[in-house]
Amino acid sequence: MNATSALNDAQWSKLLEHVAEAYNEVTLSRGFNYFKQQHVTSVTMTEDRIVKARVEGNESYEVTISLDKPRSSHCTCPVHASCKHMAAVLMELADRMGYPASHIMNAKHQLKRAAAAPALGALQQQLPAMDVPEWHKKMGEFTATIKPAYDQGMYTDMLRVQLQMLKEIPFSETDKRFWALHQELFILKKVKEQNALGSVNYYTSFALYRIYDDIQASLRAAISSAFNPALAEERLTQTLAYLREQLAGETGQRYLEFGLYTELWTHWIAPYADTARWAEQELDAIRHMEVAPFSASLSAAESFLLMQLGKGKMAWQTLEAAGALKHAQLSVFLPFLSHLQSAGLWEDLTFWLVKTASCFYGKRTHELDAYTTYWKDVTAHYPPAEQEMWIVLEEMLPHSLRIIEDILYEREQWKPWLEMQIVQGRTPLHHRVSVLQPIEKESPLLLLPYYHQAVEQHVGLKNRQDYKAAVKLLKRLEKIYKKMKKPEAWNRFFQAFAERYSRLRALQEELKKGKLLP
Template sequence: MSSFPALNDEQWLKLLEQVAKTFNEVTLSRGFNYFKQQRVAALTLSENRIVQAKVTGSEDYSVTLNLEKFLSSHCTCPVQNSCKHLAAVIMELADRLGYPASQIVNATYHLKRTASNSSTESLLTQLPDMDIFKWHELLNQYTVHVKPAYDQGTYMNVLRYELQNIRKLAVPFSAIDWVYFELHQQLFILRKIKEQNVQGRITDYTSSSLYRMYDEIHAWLQQQSALFDFTLSEERLQQTLSYIRQQLVEENGHKYLDYGLYTALWKYWIVPYPDANDWISQEINHMEKLTDESNSSSLSAAKAFLYLNQSRNDDAWAALEAGDMLKKAPKSLFLPFLSHISAARDWVSLIEWLLRTAPYFYGQRNRELDAYMGYWKEAVVHVPDAEKHLWNVLDGMLPHSALMIEDLLYEQQKWKPWLELQILNGHDPFYHRVSVLQPIEKEAPNLLLPYYHQAIEYYVSLKNRHDYKLAVKLLKRLNKVYKKMKQLERWDRFLTRFMERHSRLRALQEEIKKGKLLE
């Protein structure tokens, strides 16, 4: 084969056009099998761009491919032209010149895609003059060839990879427009994944990708908030709010994922700026018109969030009570409300909302419940009288709040009820790291006496060598407590009686001697 290049990209596309016109799919598929089986041999290319080759099979045939006059190409087989032997030679030539043979097999599709990409790339340069709704149309066109995968994580990554290529093009965006465009790329991927959820059966494993992406966008919104005053790009912000409002209308069920995204956008991009109240008033007008036409729970929740931003607490709660949304409300629905009130340092309102929302946090402990308890602790610091309400709430949450009660008692250094709770739950001193009990040993060592005594008697009652060793370890720690209390005489009396009561337990006596407690 000649060493000079036989095809450039333009000539390659012309060859694909000739193949698409003269070959049918069956012939191309058979030719591809011949190519893969390496049946093309003795391929040469002359300076006048004529390819000669032999194709082996049940019989050997000679093929002449004329790159200048394609229609004059022929084969010595009975078909003579447009045959599988000629198709195999074209694929072999493509492969040797660094072009994908698969594009010959799918010539018609590849030409359409190339034309579409060329048209799309031309449109991409017009992005700065488009509104965000046109952006989404264009993104859909740009990724039309990406087929949904069963694994949503894979599908999401492929879409991201395709959209990253737009960055390589010379799109004349301003810096702030690039940020808005990146946001809408992420919102576009979200929509595509949600469409897949509606169309097919998605397992819990694959649908987790959707939740992960929502979390990533939340973090991204917060990160970008330090870069610009997004309210200065008024038109883009209005369009973005309009787009997300429509997602709220379409959001079904009680997951409130788009609602969470909507509140994050307000929290990070709008509320921090001086003219935020004007934006809120304008947005409430849009919301009230939409809620008259839609019964979307997410929309009602979003409107309640806006009311709260205007300190219209009663209106906010009334909006939440509208319809049946509170009957099935998840814990995550209320966290943006509590976060906003906390940030406003309105402690009285925060306590009121914590009490109102308490029943919705009943259940297994999770990060939402931990966040809820964090707001309670913050409120109690500023309004100490609210602590009695906190304990009432925790009582109402039992048994799921047992660990939280235990943690709170420890944080507040209420050592006596904390130790009583350990005994009640059957947690002996070995249940905790030594460092957990050290503050009690320092501040109220006398409270540890019944805790250690009970545990020691328990291990002795098990009557085996291993538990005797544990009992001796606890005796050493008990000795330390008596020393801390400066009551060594009391310790000596206890140990004497202890040795007498268990004098028949030789193994225990041996372990006590090994532990050097008698000294």
Template sequence: MSSNPVLNDDQWSKLLEYVAETYNEVTLSRGFHFYKQQMVTSLNITTELRKVNAVVEEFGEKCQVALDLNQLKASSCTCPVKTSCKHVAATLMELADRQGYPASQIMNAKMALKRVAAQSSNASNLEQLPGMTVDGWHKFMEHYTFHLKPSYDQWNYVELLRGQFVNLKRKPVAFSETDLFYFEFHQRLFILRKIVEQNAQAGVTFFTAATVYHLSDELDEWLKETAKTLNFGQHEQRLTQTSAYLRAQMAIESPKKLHHFRVFSTFWAYHVAAEESRIASELTAFEEMEAADLSFSLCAGRAYLYLRQGNSHQAWDTLISHATFKEAPTLLFVPFLDYMKHAQDWQEMVHWLRRLSSFYQGKRHLEVDVYVSYWKLVVAELPEAEADMWQSLGELLPTTYRIIEDLYYEKRQWKPWIEMQIAQGYDPFTHRVHVLQPIEKESPELLLPYYHQAVEHYIRLKNRHDYKSAVRLLKRLEKVYKKMKQPERWEAFFTRFVSRFSRLRALQEELKKGKLLE
């Protein structure tokens, strides 16, 4: 928020009223686009007079905007519209952002005003929040945001919900540090649930799926970061209520969209002490729910707790017992593998990675890279597991072709690496010089077939440009033979080479230019 505010809550409400009365949705939408694209390139505020001057750039043209916050109707712009235009709207949004108010509320001013009205009706409940249960919080949030309607642009809906919750921070609520963490946690869970529900009702497209995964990623990172900074004792009541809420969401979760399972596993990994009695109590709660609901997300949650309890085999058996296990997304396995990494149970991780390899067949490179990163970690700690790693990667061919190639290079296994280059039809010019330098230094003899084959290829093309490439490679070959301290082999080869291609005058000329021939 600005250190010199020119807006307070009352003035903000009046600004929203002005926008709602004056602007149409198209102008506000365009203004919001200008604001998000940072096209308001300068903004100067005269605090005493409550006046604002700004520059908005559009396709290289600069529009000068002047706002009078005491008389908003007197605001003007140098564009042809002159007032109440998209440039003024963008300036109002930029000003709001700098003053600590949600710019998205200006774009949705009418809805924001309804929200303000709803806030007044909710004001009496604010004082009761610290004494409410988690279920009470969610009922409060449902009522507090009822006037915000989902739209096709799900991220806009997320921003509206967040803007609504920002207003809660302006009101003093007597939360303890622990309750403050849990209340913010449940605000994030509330938004995640709203988007998941919207996807279930309207169907999932690329854009809607991207929003929910982005929210899930954000929540995952937030839980990890807050664990580093918070220092409070475990609040048993809030923990019990939060776990119950997560189980309820997991019970209705799609077996391929395990967002709440991911939240549950991260929450337990970073914010819950691994006490045997607590885990046993949670397992009992899971088993009671699963008797009535065989959700795969609940099954995964129970398996995760078995793993934290030290029962790796039972965790695996629990997962594979579910009918939809073979359709599980690879994201499911990350919490299990992360826990084994934390526990440094490398041998067990080898068993899991071997059994999970089939899930990564044909998957995106990002997913396969995550799988391989665990193998690299295991092999660094347990070198004898390298054979298992190569077997798993071999089973995933051709998906892992690039990864195997990179691993050969990382491990300086030059012979299979070069064989892969030859098999793919690559030649030495495919790589930058520095890529082949360590091979020239450590195992120059391995480069001989690579260089010889490439020289023959360029000669067969029979044009001057490719002859030049062949000569460059021949000079590299000469260097390799010298590295091997076998100049006589080079002389014997080169003599035969010149004799074979003596009729190719252009090649002979290039050899002379390259100073390979007198």
């Protein structure tokens, strides 16, 4: 396919007209899935603008499309014309030539949008003077022709493509940031509405969580120096009001809206604004909301705001009194712990770590690792927390076993660390050589019981493989004795060892192979 064969805008419009007339929505939707799943292969174009392609599905079909005479196009499938295979090829062709494939799928709407271009220009000029609620109203009107799809990921893509048409808006740099955020919040709300209808399957519903992740990532992204906090106050107020409504409407214990709320606070308000004033205003607004039924996310937000005011213990009591802790996801606690850490409120952080400990009981997770990191930091800054940490970790056993080992190792507390290895029946072969190297360098004497116990353990199993492991350990042990400058002690031990197991012929053979015996 060469450059001279590329579609121009006029030809593209003609192609959209043909698609809108010849294809129905179900066929286009199925074709879009084939396109996304990369079922279209071997696309070529002749000089007379005939496109040939293969589409792999349950079977393989050959598609021939004439760009100049699209009605003469055909497919080898039973439908023959205007089928999902041809639709997929048209989308692949559009994508390769720089046109949005989603426009093929939504051809009728794209033609209507092109006809309404003057109205689009007027809307783009009006948006800067509108407030956030009006933004959402206009986005709803602008995407009204986008019909929900069974595939939420596809529905999200169509909404995004449509909203990207609103790109020539004379926004300030500050408003550009808020507009981008609210586009994603609008899409999120639309997808949530579809999710609530139960019209999506288990797998496509993950699109919802991807949107939450994308919004959180955008909130964490560095704010441009052109972003003016003083000019952002009105937009921030409107945005917080919008998020409060979403918090109030969230049911269950997912705390997804709470995650967005705390990210906005942490990255858009706390670094630039009078946090105490904003927190007081928000608390007042939340307490005057009429919410039914109970919203766990809204209670968590109230607790988070108390935390911003330095009332860490009251924040915990608010969560506890509201019953918001029952079945709470671990991630809900991380914004609280992160705030206390960054504010250097070590006593309050210790209090929260103790109180939330039972929520982290269970198998090791990303959240549990983060929880452990907070303990390490608080003990480094607030010595009284040391005893509390060990009490908590002991109560977490056996799930905290690995965590305890890591802390002991990081602190170079070699003796208790090695004792834990012995108690668990491990051998030095359980670790990479680099793990034991610092101990061998600093305290080689501590390694002797570990190696001796492991040698006896392998020999006691009385099989060839364990004999080989024992010999490998003995060779390392010999090096440790030499490093300690105690070759006589090694000789005494090994002589007694070889004599004690002289009747184990296989072991003797392995010792000779390892050049420990002549």
